Amino acid sequence: MSRANLRTALAQDMRVGAGNVLPMLLEHGADPDAPRLTFDVDVDGIPAWTPLSLRDLADRVAARADWFARKGIGRRDPVAVFVTSAADVFLTFFALNHLGAIPALMNGSMPVEVAAEFVRRLRGVGVVVDADHAALRDHELGVPVLGDVAETGTGDPAQAPPPYRHHADDPVVITHSSGTTRMPTPVVHSHHSLFAAVRAVRLTEARPHGRVRELSVLPAAHAAGIIVVNQALCNGYELLCLSGQGGPFEHSGEVVLDAIERWRPTGVFGFAVTWAELARFDLTRRDLSSVRNWSSTGDCAHEAHIRKLVAVGSHPVWTPDGVVDVPGSKFIDTLGSTEMGHAAFAISHRLGSDRYDRCVGKPYPFAEVALLDVTTGEEVPVGQVGQCGLKSPTLAPGYWNDSAATYRNRLNGYYLTGDLMYRDEEGYYYHLDRANDAIDLGDGNWLYTALTEERILARCPDVRDCTVLAAARDDGPPVTDVLLVLHEGADPGSDRGEEVRAAVGEAVARTLRRVDVVPDAQLTVGPTGKVRKFLMRQRVLADAPNGR
Structure with a gap:
């Protein structure tokens, strides 16, 4: 099947969702041997930086599914995952979904005392850790430590059960909020909600010119990390996942820049903290010419950081002599959160862009946005500040084991994102602050x-x-x-x-x-x-x- 036909087939097949991308790609006839995911760590004896094909990924996932099945893990079982490497996060995510279980992915930077409380509140059936997080074993968790994640790849792929058939509303992963105001809150995502933006936008938008190689510096345990992996797999893009997130206490910006020079991606995904970290360097001294797009999510990025990034990299221009790359890249800024599932707003910047001052652009077609007066529940007029209310198929169904928090953030059918914004006459939205910081x-x-x-x-x-x-x-x-x-x-x-x-x-x-x-x-x-x-x-x- 051609790549274009495959994308159309995946978008139209409503069985496809965040929990079964790998088996559905193979069922739809995707090339099993083309390079897909690359990790910066070894995977079951496969050296770091070796591209894994769909065949490789399916084999390694099946081995882990067999290992978990032998531990008694099955449909609807929540399993906490407290590990460092992106490879361990994603392969465990795929394996637990293979069984219909629910991976609860924990950011590896979470303090161990906080992690222990997170696991206790989860009330799951077990947890897997790696050597970096072995100290979790010393805490009372209320559930057993199933083993070290390094053991999971020793299962027998041939003995793995058939892939679980997901329903649209099935929970496929629990991620967590950033924990900036309180204990990180577990957020549950469904099979269709975490795939809705991939289906609605990423599989229908025009494919970029030429070979697409993307670098993700997003936290693997975050909803955004999962979305980027699934959209790359479905589009047939090559993706390198770095372990960590590019912040000052994870990767240094130098590690990210080294990865760009080594792997030559055409696009880089990160949070706002990534761009702040890169801003400490003189980017003109590094070879970033391969990068056409910088893609940001979570908090909107700062103009001062964006301008440094669009000044480097390149973009294709069609000329009478063919396509040529010219200096200057594009920065795609999107505003989103764990609970939103996917960003609701987007804006693009290039050299010469002047719509800043925290402009987050316009909503995606799938997102219905209203700026609300939370006292009356009424929509505020153009130019007036209100709290952002969102209706979207990407929204997380709620907080795991916390109905009170789930419903507290609903008003007149909208989810309140906690962001203070205003809209101008042209329909552009501007983000001012989080409501609890103003x-x-x-x-x-x-x-x-x-x-x-x-x-x-x-x-x-x-x-x-x-x-x-x-x-x-x-x-x-x-x-x-x-x-x-x-x-x-x-x-x-x-x-x-x-x-x-x-x-x-x-x-x-x-x-x-x-x-x-x-x-x-x-x-x-x-x-x-x-x-x-x-x-x-x-x-x-x-x-x-x-x-x-």
């Missing part, structure tokens, strides 16, 4: 921390990244601390107070208590690399009586 300053003025960070970065060229912490107090006016991370070579002793005040505006400037230069390590981050503002705000409040 502060009402009175007299119609608001302090939006994410928007404030955006404006500081745009105004202060020697600042690589920044975090704005704003806290409301019962006994006085709000206070704001600005933490700056500088580019290498910038003077840490320089007074940037006036520059920051000019960037944030008069109303916000009145709340400023201090502007400090800090190292990366002074920021408290969650498992996905996002700053945990909720925790850091507690320090701001604790210090508030000392004055500004």
Whole structure:
């Protein structure tokens, strides 16, 4: 079957979903021997950086399915997976879905005490770990440790049960929120919800020109990591999955840049933290010419980081002499979350783009968006700030073992994403902040921390990244601390107070208590690399009586 016909067949076959991509590709006649997934670690004796075909993947998944079946794992059994490598995450995900079980994927950066509590709350049937996370065995989990994930590849592929036949609403994976405000919350995704965007967009959009090789620096245990793997497999793209996520405490940006130079991808997927980390380097000194697209999800990316990326790489141009690559790449910025299942908004930037200031573009065709006044439930007018409400086939059905949290975030049939946004007359949406980070300053003025960070970065060229912490107090006016991370070579002793005040505006400037230069390590981050503002705000409040 041709690649175009295969994509159409997969999009139209409603049996296909997030839980059965591998067997359905083979059933539809996909080339079993073409290179598909590459990992940066060995896989059952197959050396790292060796491309695995569908045949290889099916064999290695079947071995793991047999191993789990011999442990008594079957339909609807939740199994926690606490491992480091992307290979272990994805092969275990495929194997447990082969049995109709439910993998609960845990970010490997989660502190072990938090991981133990996560497993206890899951109330599953077991957990697998790797050598990096063996300390989990020392905690009371309420379930057995089934074994080390390295053992799972020793099963017999020939003895694996037939693949489970999924229904559209079957749970196929439990991922978790970033944990920036609280304990990471388990989010359940269904067979069709986690595949809906692949079916609606990725299998119907025009295929890029030429060979497609993509690099994923996304956390493998995140919903976005699974979507990228499934869309690459269904489109016949080659995909390299790095273990970790490219943040300052996982990969260094240098590791990501080394991988780009070595593997020559045409596209790179990452979170906003990835681009902030790459921004510390002089990208013109690296060979990034293969990269045509940078694709971001989760939080929207900062203009200062995007401009550095679109200035490198290349893109094809059709000329009378044929297709030629010219300098400059595209940055595809999308806003999404674990609960949204897939980003709901997208915007593209190139050299010369000028629609920034946290513009997240327009909704995807499958997403119905309303900006709501959460007091009345009514939609706010154009230009007014409201909470983002979403109706989408990509939405996660809810939180595992937590109906209260599931229904608390529903209003008038919409899922409340927790994002404060406004829409302009042209239908473009702008993200201002998370609702729990914004502060009402009175007299119609608001302090939006994410928007404030955006404006500081745009105004202060020697600042690589920044975090704005704003806290409301019962006994006085709000206070704001600005933490700056500088580019290498910038003077840490320089007074940037006036520059920051000019960037944030008069109303916000009145709340400023201090502007400090800090190292990366002074920021408290969650498992996905996002700053945990909720925790850091507690320090701001604790210090508030000392004055500004």
